[in-house]
Amino acid sequence: MSPQSGSAWPLFEVFIRNKQGLDHKHVGSLHASDPAHAVTLARDVYTRRQEGVSIWVVPSNAITASDPDQKADNFDPMASKIYRHPTFYDIPEEIGHM
Amino acid sequence: MSNAIPETSLLTLADTCLLWGHRLSEWCGHGPALEEDIALTNTALDVIGQARALLQLVAHRRTPPTTEDALAYFRDPHEFRNLSLAELANGDYAQTILRSFLLAAWFVPVWEALEKGADRQVAAIATNASKEARMQLRHAHDWVVRFGDGTPESRRRIEAAVASLWPRCGELLDVEIDGTARTARRDAWLSIVTTTFTKATMTMPPMGAASTPNSSHPDRVTLLTEMQSLARQHPNAVW
Amino acid sequence: MYTQALDVPDIAAQQAAPHAHGASPAEANFLARIARDEKIEPQDEMPEDYRKSLIRQISQHAHSEVVGMLPEGNWITRAPSLKRKEILLAKVQDEGGHGLYLYSAAETLGASRDDLVDALHSGKAKYSSIFNYPTDSWADIGTIGWLVDGAAIMNQVPLCRCSYGPYARAMIRVCKEESFHQRQGFDIVRALCEGTAAQKQMAQESVNRWWWPTLMMFGPHDSDSEHTGQASAWGIKRISNDDLRQRFVDVTVPQAAFLGLTLPDALLKWNADRGHYDFGPIDWNEFWRVVKGDGPCNAERLNDRVQAFDDGGWVREAAAAHADKRARRAVSAASVRIAA
Numbered sequence: 001m002s003p004q005s006g007s008a009w010p011l012f013e014v015f016i017r018n019k020q021g022l023d024h025k026h027v028g029s030l031h032a033s034d035p036a037h038a039v040t041l042a043r044d045v046y047t048r049r050q051e052g053v054s055i056w057v058v059p060s061n062a063i064t065a066s067d068p069d070q071k072a073d074n075f076d077p078m079a080s081k082i083y084r085h086p087t088f089y090d091i092p093e094e095i096g097h098m
Numbered sequence: 099m100s101n102a103i104p105e106t107s108l109l110t111l112a113d114t115c116l117l118w119g120h121r122l123s124e125w126c127g128h129g130p131a132l133e134e135d136i137a138l139t140n141t142a143l144d145v146i147g148q149a150r151a152l153l154q155l156v157a158h159r160r161t162p163p164t165t166e167d168a169l170a171y172f173r174d175p176h177e178f179r180n181l182s183l184a185e186l187a188n189g190d191y192a193q194t195i196l197r198s199f200l201l202a203a204w205f206v207p208v209w210e211a212l213e214k215g216a217d218r219q220v221a222a223i224a225t226n227a228s229k230e231a232r233m234q235l236r237h238a239h240d241w242v243v244r245f246g247d248g249t250p251e252s253r254r255r256i257e258a259a260v261a262s263l264w265p266r267c268g269e270l271l272d273v274e275i276d277g278t279a280r281t282a283r284r285d286a287w288l289s290i291v292t293t294t295f296t297k298a299t300m301t302m303p304p305m306g307a308a309s310t311p312n313s314s315h316p317d318r319v320t321l322l323t324e325m326q327s328l329a330r331q332h333p334n335a336v337w
Numbered sequence: 338m339y340t341q342a343l344d345v346p347d348i349a350a351q352q353a354a355p356h357a358h359g360a361s362p363a364e365a366n367f368l369a370r371i372a373r374d375e376k377i378e379p380q381d382e383m384p385e386d387y388r389k390s391l392i393r394q395i396s397q398h399a400h401s402e403v404v405g406m407l408p409e410g411n412w413i414t415r416a417p418s419l420k421r422k423e424i425l426l427a428k429v430q431d432e433g434g435h436g437l438y439l440y441s442a443a444e445t446l447g448a449s450r451d452d453l454v455d456a457l458h459s460g461k462a463k464y465s466s467i468f469n470y471p472t473d474s475w476a477d478i479g480t481i482g483w484l485v486d487g488a489a490i491m492n493q494v495p496l497c498r499c500s501y502g503p504y505a506r507a508m509i510r511v512c513k514e515e516s517f518h519q520r521q522g523f524d525i526v527r528a529l530c531e532g533t534a535a536q537k538q539m540a541q542e543s544v545n546r547w548w549w550p551t552l553m554m555f556g557p558h559d560s561d562s563e564h565t566g567q568a569s570a571w572g573i574k575r576i577s578n579d580d581l582r583q584r585f586v587d588v589t590v591p592q593a594a595f596l597g598l599t600l601p602d603a604l605l606k607w608n609a610d611r612g613h614y615d616f617g618p619i620d621w622n623e624f625w626r627v628v629k630g631d632g633p634c635n636a637e638r639l640n641d642r643v644q645a646f647d648d649g650g651w652v653r654e655a656a657a658a659h660a661d662k663r664a665r666r667a668v669s670a671a672s673v674r675i676a677a
Contacts, residue, residue, distance in 0.1 A: 029441040033656035044137035068380040127406035130649025139430040248655030329417040
């Protein structure tokens with residue numbers, strides 16, 4: 001083990017907004033000494049080709065995720081709620097676009 | 099062009115950027131952390147880009163016109179007009195960062211003045227460069243604060259860097275750059291440096307009289323010997 | 338830039354061997370997901386061998402990117418024009434970025450960057466043997482971009498579709514950035530070939546030195562690569578070593594002809610029956626020698642990496658210590674406010 005590992009910088013997840021009007025999107029992660037540092041490094045690491053106009057960073061260990069084992073229970077029940085989708089309804093041709 | 103900033107001033111800016119950028123580029127692949135390696139290389143790319151823009155302008159304004167590469171690769175060391183701070187060997191990361199900090203704190207007010215100046219070709223370069231310089235300043239500022247207010251070792255190293263680079267700062271304050279007011283520039287630089295040193299819990303040494311840099315510029319000679327070696331082996335080549 | 342040698346027996350044989358016993362229901366389920374081309378994401382259940390194999394492959398790939406900064410970095414300070422200097426610097430920086438994206442993907446599997454880097458520095462982890470060759474001339478910078486990055490792209494494009502989501506996404510980003518790398522390399526070689534006699538000679542000598550090591554980058558022949566079967570069952574490897582190598586030869590030969598360069602292989606010739614170029618035998622002794630650490634620059638490369646890491650130790654510690662101080666000050670300031 002390296003002698004420096006005690007001071008290893010924590011991991012941050014990086015989210016970038018490509019352009020105004022779009023959501024921030026997860027792009028990867030990096031190590032930084034604190035959140036402000038993570039933002040400046042994310043700029044250098046993840047926007048070298050003008051990929052972004054805004055950056056969020058989140059400590060990786062602050063993320064709470066849904067349980068993948070619960071995936072079926074969580075999400076499958078939605079499949080039967082077909083009446084939520086516009087294609088469920090027939091609209092007479094005379095009406096045109098709705 | 100009566101508004102044109104004289105070549106001597108442009109070369110001071112261009113050569114300072116070029117040699118500083120060259121020194122920063124030596125770190126590429128050897129940085130203290132992968133993220134930081136990438137960040138520092140962005141700084142190197144910024145200042146080399148600034149050097150190129152200025153050298154292209156100088157080359158274009160010469161009669162007969164010449165090229166950026168002729169200026170960069172075929173001038174001898176004594177013809178370079180850079181601030182001596184820029185040419186010094188990197189030393190450790192504290193010294194590299196401190197040099198960047200001192201130069202960026204100098205460049206920010208310089209570019210901001212030139213941006214508003216009458217030489218519109220220089221102003222166009224300065225408009226872009228001032229943004230980059232503010233980012234460089236922020237990056238270097240953050241590290242100076244981390245080193246000053248970090249561990250005993252980082253404190254010792256940044257203080258050693260201050261002791262080693264401080265004598266070069268007089269030149270930086272005294273140099274004449276047409277299109278900028280020296281007093282305003284000096285005040286701006288002192289104010290930036292004081293603020294950062296305070297945050298870093300360090301005291302700023304008194305500003306002595308400008309020491310005359312070693313006129314033989316050994317670090318500049320070493321740098322240029324390496325940088326120009328290949329180009330000079332093939333003087334007629336196009337790359 | 339890319340790593341070969343990912344699926345070579347000496348590295349992989351001990352690990353990730355398919356279980357002798359029949360697949361458990363969980364394993365069968367996993368293989369069915371792969372067969373349906375479903376992506377596997379970090380929190381998903383996955384066989385331990387799959388996880389280990391991916392950590393090994395992704396981290397070796399990451400190490401290759403980072404070690405790969407060194408041979409080209411060698412010429413940044415001597416690039417013969419400011420334009421070339423800028424491009425090369427940006428290119429080498431990109432390699433660092435690619436290493437970072439890949440470490441980041443490996444970390445989603447529960448490995449820590451420090452442990453991975455430690456494995457590299459202690460010599461336990463491998464990286465692409467191509468970087469253990471020296472860059473003796475400026476032409477090598479062009480050749481690396483044209484041939485080595487060209488071979489890398491062949492290898493990497495299929496990885497964009499690999500079964501592990503974070504690896505595939507990292508590779509998409511890498512490939513997008515990499516496309517300028519091969520072009521800038523070709524552009525360097527082209528300028529040399531259109532230049533003075535000395536420049537042209539520099540280009541030819543460089544291609545002579547790099548051609549065979551580049552072909553070795555695709556790894557051992559399929560018949561000698563035990564691990565390929567498992568990797569392709571897992572959806573990590575999509576196209577075999579020999580197929581990729583053939584594809585590379587087929588596209589590169591006309592490029593060399595365009596440049597007026599010869600490739601150092603007397604047996605290289607078009608085979609109309611196969612619809613491919615035939616080429617001579619690869620010196621696998623050299624390949625294994627370099628993979629096992631006895632290449633021209635193995636010691637130097639590793640030494641450079643270790644030194645950079647060790648020299649940077651105090652820098653990383655200072656930043657961590659400063660962040661810690663600031664966090665503690667913020668807490669005590671908050672408690673003062675509450676008390677007041």
